[in-house]
Amino acid sequence: MRHIPVLAKEILENLSEDMSVFMDGTIGHGGHIEYFFSNGNFDNTLFVAVDRDAQMLKKAKSYLTSFGDKIIFQNNNYSDLENISKNIGDKKFDGILLDLGVNMDHFKLSDRGFSIKKDGNLDMRFDSSSQYSAYDFLNNGNRSDISQAFNKYGDFTTKFADYMADCIIGERKKSKLSTTFDFVNLLKNIGLGTKKISVVFQCVRIVVNNELGHLEKFLDNFGSYLNSGGKCFIITYHSIEDRIVKYKFKDKSRIGNFQLINKKVIKPSYQEIQKNNASRSAKLRIIKAL
Incomplete structure (x- = not known):
């Protein structure tokens, strides 16, 4: 089953069809780009599809093969804007999209270690080349x-976080935590239910992939890679991510080089949530370079 793009209609409504270069920094299965091609006129736009996960990029290529050379694929982290731009001749972008959600494929594949329901290695890396x-x-x-x-x-x-850390350290002294079920069973034994265990896994994933560090780096630098009139779209699912984006965008708009497109966060419609429950916590923020 293919990952469904979130808030694609709302993003398309804010895209200019005369864009020269558009970057999707978290291409996943390529759903957003395919939606734009299917519902807009972007014949003169070069799309740059980026993902740090080589497996996701390979899938995106297979799904988007019909668009040929209109799309350039790069296995890179979206925060590495310098090299992403260099690889297309130092061009700047008229639009940049980040969808910071986790692709459902990560939860389907037990060997990736993201799912609490499948036993596999304790991995959780988006970039499998990371050590x-x-x-x-x-x-x-x-x-x-x-x-x-x-x-x-x-x-x-703080008290319960300390307790969990102590339990983990106590357990690993007896034997290493090697699999996802080793970790799940430990968390169950200290009284956590499924929802809380999922939150704990999310916490570990954020650390392992330095997710907030890469987001901060991107937000500090993306303005140098947007053409005048270009827009940056960021979809978040975690309150901390959304808070970081919100205040970074506000800071940039105060300086005067940027304009907030939406002062209030854009959320999925009731109809979208009914079709795709995974979209329920999504929040979209848009900023424009002046």
């Missing part, structure tokens, strides 16, 4: 870093 995995964080991380991750990214109280 740092969930196994490393949980088995070698210090108490403070583990506790802080649960407290900061999962909104667990």
Whole structure:
């Protein structure tokens, strides 16, 4: 089953059809780009499809093969704007999209370690060439870093985050946490239900992939890679991500080089949520370079 693009209609409504270059920094299955081609006129637009996950990029290529050389694919992190731009002749962009959600494929493949329902290696890396995995964080991380991750990214109280960190360290002294079910069973044994366990997995994933660090880097630099009139679209699903984007966009608009397109966050319609429940927590923010 293919990943469904979120808020695609709302993004398309804010796209200019005379764009020269558009970058999708989290291409996933390519649903957004396919929607734009199917519902707009972008014959003169070059689309740059970027993903740090080589497996996702390979899938996107297979889904978007009919568009030929209208799309250039790059296996890279969206925050590496310098090299992404260099690879297309140092061109700037008329639009940049980031959809910071996790592709459903990550949860379907047990060997990726994202799902709490499938037993597999404690991995959780988007970029499989990275040397740092969930196994490393949980088995070698210090108490403070583990506790802080649960407290900061999962909104667990400091006391309970410390308790979870102590339980993890106690367990790994007896035997390493090697699989997702090793970790799930530990969390069940300390009283967590399915929803809370999912939150804990999300916390570990955020750390392993340095998700907020890459987002901060992108937000600090994207203005240098947008043409005048170009727009940046960011879809978030986590309150911390949305808060970071919200205040960075506000700061840029105050300086005067940017204009907020939507002062209030754009959320999926009731109809979209009915068709795609995974979209329910999505929030879209748009800013325009002047």
